[in-house]
Amino acid sequence: MLLVVLLCLFCLTSTLSVKDFSSLDHLQPKASYEVQTVAAQDLIKRILPTRASDFNVFIDKKVGPPNRDTFNIKSSTKSVNISATSGVAIAMGFYYYLNNYCGCQVTWAGSQLNLPKRYKVIISPGVTITTNDRFRYYLNVCTVSYSFAFYNWTDWERQIDWMALHGINLPLAFTGQEAIFQRVYMRMGLTFEELQSHFSGPAFLAWSRMGNIRGWGGPLSQAWIDDQLVLQHKILDRMRSLGMIPVLPGFAGHVPQNLTRIYPNANVSRLGDWGHFGDKYCCTYLLDFKDPLFVKIGSAFIQEMQTEFGIDHVYNADTFNEMTPISNSTQYLATAGRKVYEAMNTADPKAVWLMQGWLFQKTNFWKQPQIKALLQSVPIGKMIILDLSSELDPIYQTTESYYGQPFIWCMLHNFGGTMEFYGMLDTVNIGPFIGRNFSNSSMIGIGLTPEGINQNEIMYEFMMENSWRKQPRNITEWISNFAVKRYGSFNRHVDKAWQFT
Ligand SMILES: *[C@@H]1O[C@H](CO)[C@@H](O)[C@H](O)[C@H]1NC(C)=O
Ligand SMILES: *[C@@H]1O[C@H](CO)[C@@H](O)[C@H](O)[C@H]1NC(C)=O
Ligand SMILES: *[C@@H]1O[C@H](CO)[C@@H](O)[C@H](O)[C@H]1NC(C)=O
Ligand SMILES: *[C@@H]1O[C@H](CO)[C@@H](O)[C@H](O)[C@H]1NC(C)=O
Ligand SMILES: *[C@@H]1O[C@H](CO)[C@@H](O)[C@H](O)[C@H]1NC(C)=O
Ligand SMILES: *[C@@H]1O[C@H](CO)[C@@H](O)[C@H](O)[C@H]1NC(C)=O
Ligand SMILES: *[C@@H]1O[C@H](CO)[C@@H](O)[C@H](O)[C@H]1NC(C)=O
Ligand SMILES: *[C@@H]1O[C@H](CO)[C@@H](O)[C@H](O)[C@H]1NC(C)=O
Secondary structure, eight states: HHHHHHHHHHHHHHHTSOOOOOOGTTTOOSHHHHHHHHHHHHHHHHHHHHTGGGGEEEEEEEEEEOOOSSEEEOOSSSSSEEESSSSHHHHHHHHHHHHHSSSOOOOSSEEEEEOOSSSOOOOOOEEEEESSSSSEEOOOTHHHHHHHTTHHHHHHHHHHHHHHHHTTTTTBBBBBBBHHHHHHHHHHOOOOOHHHTTTTOGGHHHHTHHHHHSTTTTOOOOHHHHHHHHHHHHHHHHHHHOOOOOOOOOSSSEEOOTTTHHOOOOOOOEEOOOGGGGGTSSEEEOOOTHHHHHHHHHHHHHHHHHHHOOOOOOOOOSSSSSOOOOOOOOOHHHHHHHHHHHHHHHTTTOOOEEEEEGGOOTTTTTOOOHHHHHHHHHHTEEEEEEEETTTOOOOGGGTTHHHTOOOOEEOOOOOOTTTOOOOHHHHHHHHHHHHHSSTTTTTTEEEEHHHHHOHHHHHHHHHGHHHHHHHHOOOOOHHHHHHHHHHSSSOHHHHHHHHHH
């Protein structure tokens, strides 16, 4: 008994000792409690149209500690009450109850929502679950092309519901950015035609946004650009109403070729031929970080986005994603980091730069001095690094936890939207615990960064429980439960088949 108590105390301290960054305290839901409550109620109606009125939901910040989404559930045979710290926390609590007390499951491919007639009772004070970290992140910059390229609002609405149920409070929201870039560049004097050879087509936007290619699969029509802007408004409204903090794009430095027509002295260099696309589509133009135009364009972009969409303070920019910088000098890389951040910070003094840590996979270029130079060029706590493939290649472990910059432990799992049957349950089971417990850990969350979705749902159900799980699971038992929830009943053969995973 004493041992149990001691162990639990250890669990608690290990959770609380994780470093908190007050520099991120302003990243909070923007919507009022009332808006978040209604958004969560509406979500429940979409998932359970005929039983939604059985669920009473409330926002109550007092159910959990600051910056740790928490929910409390009480139920009678006829109704279920969920009090939680945000709209997302309500949705999480709702899914927790469906999953753990009703044997239900909601996945991308479909849902098993065979509810019992009478609910299982949870008596007062109820079940209270507190998340382990501050953030749950979702999406890879590639997912929008591999899986969402032609998503309309119906698809996005389902996707955002899935996010909320699985606890996501920091989602990437990249849709519609071409409309904003278009305004900024055309105001500077570039023509629509000049932008058409810069943006790639609808299915390849991920890679033109990252500066890997330009123009490929295009041109983008004005109608597409405008439609995506309208869609982004709906996406942001929904995310914010649920209390999520959307991550909007920042300026990474890739510019249209003819910027030099307007500014003949602009210092623009060409990057390498990523993926052998050839001269017309490759070798994007990178504006030198020291060029005064860099901060000018970057901050104009953030300002225009604020005017159009409002502000959430987190911006994603990846300058060197799978692109080798032209110099390995630490001074050059520090300037790069400083200027990307300055462009954000000039327009939004509370800006936080979120960056994919994927670039550091190129270990023949990114040695410790280079990584350190880039990361330490931004004030500690003003950057969030996605440790993009923590289950395969946890970079935080070889960089003293990103030299103190906060990071998110992410499961990448899927490359290129491929449809194969695989996943590393063992690693995903313990990895986040190792991350939180790492020496001087700066881990602030967990995340999903699949390049494509609609595959291996088991991995995503499994991973997102790490939001609140206080210890690793027995995988054999977990798989059995997963199969029962997936099909709605136990079958010996099905169970055996799933155990082969
Ligand atoms: C749920 O909340 C309602 C309204 O506050 C209350 O009347 C009901 O008793 C609560 N049910 C449970 C199971 O706590
Ligand atoms: C979105 O597309 C699907 C078909 O892929 C269609 O059924 C649905 O009605 C569309 N939604 C909207 C809002 O256009
Ligand atoms: C750049 O501008 C020149 C005129 O100065 C024009 O001939 C050329 O087509 C433009 N290039 C692109 C890629 O739009
Ligand atoms: C232009 O940028 C390159 C690298 O970004 C730098 O080496 C060079 O000194 C810059 N040229 C001028 C004139 O500033
Ligand atoms: C940059 O690369 C060169 C050649 O590979 C090497 O000699 C030099 O030490 C590197 N510079 C830094 C700062 O790592
Ligand atoms: C956390 O790290 C400490 C010291 O490195 C170690 O003794 C302990 O077992 C670890 N705990 C977990 C849960 O990994
Ligand atoms: C952890 O941080 C302390 C205090 O800043 C420092 O002395 C120590 O070297 C760090 N440990 C590691 C493994 O980086
Ligand atoms: C996991 O659970 C199974 C089935 O209950 C049991 O046979 C196995 O020993 C357990 N594994 C561990 C590591 O506890």
